[in-house]
Amino acid sequence: MLILSCSLNTARGGFQNGGRKIIYRFNSSSTSRWKQRQKNDHYSKQAKLQNLRSRAAFKLIEIDDKWKLFSKERPQCILDLGFAPGSWSEVAKSRTSPDSMVLGVDILPCNPPTGVSSIQANIFSKQTQGVIRHYFDKHFKFKLNAVDKLHKDYGYFHNYNDPKLNEFETYNELFSSDDDVPIELPNRISEKFPVDVIISDMYVPWPRDFSNFSSSNLTNMPYFRLMNTSGVAVRDHLQSIDLCDAALVTAIDLLKPGGSFLCKLYTGTEDRLFEKRVRNVFRKVAKVKPSSSRNESRELYFVGLDKRDPIDKVTVFTS
Numbered sequence: 115m116l117i118l119s120c121s122l123n124t125a126r127g128g129f130q131n132g133g134r135k136i137i138y139r140f141n142s143s144s145t146s147r148w149k150q151r152q153k154n155d156h157y158s159k160q161a162k163l164q165n166l167r168s169r170a171a172f173k174l175i176e177i178d179d180k181w182k183l184f185s186k187e188r189p190q191c192i193l194d195l196g197f198a199p200g201s202w203s204e205v206a207k208s209r210t211s212p213d214s215m216v217l218g219v220d221i222l223p224c225n226p227p228t229g230v231s232s233i234q235a236n237i238f239s240k241q242t243q244g245v246i247r248h249y250f251d252k253h254f255k256f257k258l259n260a261v262d263k264l265h266k267d268y269g270y271f272h273n274y275n276d277p278k279l280n281e282f283e284t285y286n287e288l289f290s291s292d293d294d295v296p297i298e299l300p301n302r303i304s305e306k307f308p309v310d311v312i313i314s315d316m317y318v319p320w321p322r323d324f325s326n327f328s329s330s331n332l333t334n335m336p337y338f339r340l341m342n343t344s345g346v347a348v349r350d351h352l353q354s355i356d357l358c359d360a361a362l363v364t365a366i367d368l369l370k371p372g373g374s375f376l377c378k379l380y381t382g383t384e385d386r387l388f389e390k391r392v393r394n395v396f397r398k399v400a401k402v403k404p405s406s407s408r409n410e411s412r413e414l415y416f417v418g419l420d421k422r423d424p425i426d427k428v429t430v431f432t433s
């Protein structure tokens with residue numbers, strides 16, 4: 115048995131990792147301080163009043179007002195990485211034309227907002243990219259299964275490594291037609307770069323107790339969520355860099371030439387390195403700290419506009 119953190123005054127829970135039960139405990143004094151701050155926060159109150167899923171919505175609204183990621187003029191394919199509880203997806207849906215497609219991906223279970231599709235999957239898995247591609251393949255009508263095998267077998271708490279892909283067999287398990295009969299997936303994917311805009315607000319979630327899963331544990335109960343960061347700056351930064359790199363790889367592989375990118379980073383020693391990589395992928399790059407982002411938060415947003423073409427992934431990460 116492994117105990118992750120300890121305090122006399124703690125909240126506790128646990129999850130299974132292989133054969134081992136891992137117990138975690140949160141320091142409840144910092145958790146209640148965080149809850150108190152949420153309660154008094156202007157943007158949290160506004161999010162509640164406007165029926166938005168979280169205060170994060172205001173950061174995207176502010177960034178989109180300036181950088182115009184979304185358009186009502188033409189249908190767009192939007193990919194929201196780390197979408198739960200779903201306020202960025204809500205904003206994307208409301209700022210695009212009705213025939214635009216918005217797909218949210220999150221490692222945690224979460225019901226998407228109206229008009230948004232979602233998959234529960236790990237962005238570090240190559241199979242996740244395959245599923246995203248199929249979703250945006252407009253010649254193909256399907257609905258995504260709410261809880262899929264991908265997450266169960268390759269989910270975050272198990273390991274980051276992909277097994278060898280077995281053509282489309284694995285994807286077939288994830289898709290079903292309206293009457294829930296498994297359907298054949300096409301062997302060819304029509305568009306090489308199907309996505310117009312990628313937005314990523316990913317941050318490693320605190321472990322939650324999935325052994326006793328109930329609807330109240332769903333991530334779309336935003337006002338009852340725990341804070342995401344650990345408060346240990348180096349740890350937060352390095353985990354964030356990994357997720358930003360994963361978002362950038364997804365952008366290299368799936369985003370259209372000319373497409374737009376938004377990515378949250380918890381700042382630290384590798385900021386410059388990440389900025390250089392983003393500049394290798396996009397012609398125009400900006401670093402933004404929206405006013406709705408708390409002063410004490412180390413979060414910073416990278417906006418990448420006008421994706422270059424062609425891009426050599428190895429050069430992006432080694433030059």
Ligand SMILES: C[S@@+](CC[C@H](N)C(=O)[O-])C[C@H]1O[C@@H](n2cnc3c(N)ncnc32)[C@H](O)[C@@H]1O
Pocket residue numbers: 167168170171195196197198199200201202203219220221222235236237238270315316317318319333342357
């Ligand atoms: C700060 S929240 C996103 C909030 C969201 N933008 C909103 O407006 O509601 C970060 C999310 O990233 C997700 N996440 C972290 N690591 C991930 C991974 N490897 N793959 C997919 N999602 C991940 C977390 O589960 C968490 O829900």
